[in-house]
Amino acid sequence: MAASLQSGNRASGLNEVNVLRTTRQYEWVIEKFSELPSRKLKSATFSGPNDDGVKWLLHMYNNVDGANKGYLSLYLMLTPSAINAQKVVSLKVKIFSSSKWWPPVSAKFFDAKVDSTKGWGWSKLIKRKLLLKKSNGYLNNDTLRIFFELSTNETPDRCDADDAAEANTxxxxxxxxxxxxxxxxxxxxxxxxxxxxxxxxxxxxxxxxxxxxxxxxxxxxxxxxxxxxxxxxxxxxxxxxxxxxxxxxxxxxxxxxxxxxxxxxxxxxxxxxxxxxxxxxxxxxxxxxxxxxxxxxxxxxxxxxxxxxxxxxxxxxxxxxxxxxxxxxxxxxxxxxxxxxxxxxxxxx
Incomplete structure (x- = not known):
């Protein structure tokens, strides 16, 4: 069983997909996903979008007991070494499907205040049974690939919560x-x-x-x-x-x-x-x-x-x-x- 965070730099174990001035994109590859026990899984650490030396990681909770049992939960955290650090960031996450009938799992949050004790993410990102069903196409050779993008700002057309609620209504x-x-x-x-x-x-x-x-x-x-x-x-x-x-x-x-x-x-x-x-x-x-x-x-x-x-x-x-x-x-x-x-x-x- 293996879980790795891939970016372009294989020597460091980080395989970076893309680097922009205020954005970094990564792919977290988790092999033999169906065999994972019901527990917390941590990604490798990775750099933020500003190259300021602060390291980040993802926490994934796989079918743990409690209110979120049966779901995959995902949270963005700062490493414990980032003492007293607080960052305002945006995160986008996607899990793509190889099936033309199933859209990618997509989630995002904007301008969240993250520190080493408080993460941001989703308690119910997706039902685990949807991931495990082969015909849905989310697992290829029992491998889960989570593509995510971390940035320090968001596109200018982002509306605030009140505008979004009004538009949705x-x-x-x-x-x-x-x-x-x-x-x-x-x-x-x-x-x-x-x-x-x-x-x-x-x-x-x-x-x-x-x-x-x-x-x-x-x-x-x-x-x-x-x-x-x-x-x-x-x-x-x-x-x-x-x-x-x-x-x-x-x-x-x-x-x-x-x-x-x-x-x-x-x-x-x-x-x-x-x-x-x-x-x-x-x-x-x-x-x-x-x-x-x-x-x-x-x-x-x-x-x-x-x-x-x-x-x-x-x-x-x-x-x-x-x-x-x-x-x-x-x-x-x-x-x-x-x-x-x-x-x-x-x-x-």
Missing amino acids: ALLANQEELLMTSEGEYNDCVLVCKDDVTVHTSKTFLAAQSAVFRAMLRPNSGFQEAQTGRITVGDYNSVVMTEVCRFASCGRVENIEELVEELVAAADQYDLPELKQLCVKRMCSTIAKENVSRRLVIADLYNLAPLKQAVFNFIKSNGLDLTDYKQLVTTAHHQNLLFELIGALSLQK
């Missing part, structure tokens, strides 16, 4: 108006829903958010849906699938209070993790005596640990009467759910 609003109210003339995909109503949407946005739709709609996949752009959705009505499409294209949902339990089921079935997370958050905040038993069953059915814990906490605080227990017994499909509930209640005493 306007962009999403325009997308929503075009895709959700245009009666299909700008869409290339039709969902035939449970109530025999069709919902027009975009293949691109569906595929971007859902691994299931991505596989189904991929050109030359052999699926009929890829050729016709017509997908039969037998489990959900048009109201639910309209909101699934709205989230895929615009990042928001209408009437989530009324639809949340159906939406989380659709998000689970079609693998829309961000929509699923949104639904879980809303269900956790709206647990009530009238829905607590149903929410517990949903948490168990779709393996929603945060929701299950929120239900247990609600039951501990509010209790359950005989009617609630009977409802749970008649709706629960797994005996272990009752045992979990009894265990949670016993901890209350």
Whole structure:
């Protein structure tokens, strides 16, 4: 197993890709990536863009336990020898794919204040399973290549955070108006829903958010849906699938209070993790005596640990009467759910 930082100078172990007056580019090459243990990995040290003698390095966390388990995390650090040093830098990172169907993983931050105790980076740069899947093309011969660029300034057209947020809001609003109210003339995909109503949407946005739709709609996949752009959705009505499409294209949902339990089921079935997370958050905040038993069953059915814990906490605080227990017994499909509930209640005493 080997991990090296490559720049043009092989004698020093640094293989530099490009040097400009205020920019340096590097490629971190990590061989046998799939065999890496779940731990922190440090790159070799490298020079910054100003040749001021200060050394830098990258910290990569590979599938470590905690909130970021299952993800690749990456942070830029100054070496401990840079005592009391603080640098303002910008960093761009890319992981390229050899597959024409997958775009490069791309991330950047601007004008971050980095020192030897505080790094800057991304706790969830990319899901590890996406890197490991051969067809995605991110690993060549089980080798991960992270291309990054460190600079002391950024392009003059960079907008500040407020401008970016405003532009993003306007962009999403325009997308929503075009895709959700245009009666299909700008869409290339039709969902035939449970109530025999069709919902027009975009293949691109569906595929971007859902691994299931991505596989189904991929050109030359052999699926009929890829050729016709017509997908039969037998489990959900048009109201639910309209909101699934709205989230895929615009990042928001209408009437989530009324639809949340159906939406989380659709998000689970079609693998829309961000929509699923949104639904879980809303269900956790709206647990009530009238829905607590149903929410517990949903948490168990779709393996929603945060929701299950929120239900247990609600039951501990509010209790359950005989009617609630009977409802749970008649709706629960797994005996272990009752045992979990009894265990949670016993901890209350």
